[in-house]
Amino acid sequence: MIIAEQKPFERIVEMTAKARNILVAGCGTCVTVCLAGGAKEVAVVASKLRLAAQNAGRKITVTEATIERQCENEFVEKLAPALKGVDTVVSLACGIGVQFLAEAFQNLPILPGVNTRFLGAPSKQGTWQEKCMACGDCRLDKTAGVCPMARCSKNLLNGPCGGSANGKCEVNPQKIECAWQLIIDRMEKLGRLDELEAITPPNDWSTAHDGGVRETASEQAVPAKTEAMKSV
């Protein structure tokens, strides 16, 4: 899932300095699970904004709404009634949700209330870790289910650099595990260590963001072309 964390509250205050009628909009999916932008967090941010305005002697209205997903039209439409009289929206969704709202509600400023961090999963209670960088060409079959792209600090594809010590990455030995140590350990358990002798050639980055902004289509969902269109 997409992992986000709340922006420093001062930044939210700064962004909303001119707002009089704010809607704090939550998202019920990823950011709810990672405790950054669900209904609970919306309530906290809204009351902090009210308090901050009160302390600053400003009169503002802050309302709250959380929809199932900020990245799909059918849910975003449901936000429309909550926008009555609102002059500023603080979205606690990921960057995708913020942009989706901005597209849907052209005349309203949509401000980001969280920082979208990465694609990850919980590593322990209350902590999330990056697992995928959406490179567009999954090779987890070759690396025993551990991604060297996302989880090696240098995205190395041919084994660990010299900075792997005691299973940890030199970039942050307290927090980051050496992905290659994990790969080697798992390949050994699977009896496939010899496969790591093969050289992985230079990567094709064109499937990643390096190839430009990406779009993908599902044949099942895209309306089929008519015979007349095909001949064009």
Next chain:
Amino acid sequence: MTIESNLERVLQAGKFAVTGELGPPRGADVEVIKKKAQLLKGHVDAVNVTDNQTAIVRMSSVAACALLSQLGLDPVLQMVCRDRNRIALQSDLFGAYALGIRNVLCLTGDHQKFGDHPTAKNVFDLDSIQLIQTVKRLRDEKKMLGGSDVQGEFKMLIGAAENPFGDPFKFRVTRLAKKVAAGVQFLQTQCIFNLPKFKEWMKMVCDRGLHEKVAIFGGVTPIKSAGMAKYMKNSVAGMDVPDEIIKRVAGVPKGKASEEGVKIAVETIQQLKETPGVRGIHMMAIEWEEMVPKILQQAGLSPRP
């Protein structure tokens, strides 16, 4: 193949090789290069020029190598994959050859977190093994990575580095085997302070017959002080400095620590000369180049052939 590299000449003659290292200035001061070059000239077969080592911005390695070449030294161009993609790496390789550089050392590169620009974006388009393959392809097949033909001559002796003290220990030899398969010709190791562990690694290298396919140079760094030894042990990733070494340097009277450090370096070189499969040493006298001639003379390796 004749590459016109002095280092290649020494290796082909079957001599025990000695390479040195030179860190370019943190600016454009040519005098720094000239001064360090004079200290090393005649005492080493070739000189590595570091490429923004530990991600600290310095004069470009290509430029500093070209200066060394003009001064009559045989430079080894260190190239890291951190700062350049495959387009820039290949382009700089051609530029280096055009300026008279004939040796390249292919490295992955330290993470920028350790340097003076920790907010920089890194590249790592290729890794060190893929860079070795790239140089070999440019040289032997006259083809670029993208498939275009290389115009004119291009020759380079291909080197790489390996850390026998990094983890996972067993995979370190596999990684060396991958470098050999990619086409590496000489290999310099991380600084050796833990000789028993190095010898254990070297035995694994020899058991796989890798020492016959690549010339391995043991890394030697003279210790200036007990503080330096402790710093390397605790703060430099992948560095193995046993407590006995620290105790030895710390145990001598004040002002004698550097002398003890030199003694340890000379002893290390002597041990390396006797270690099966080792074909040279790589002296990394970090900002202590003036000590190199003395150490090499004491170790019986200076003057050079």
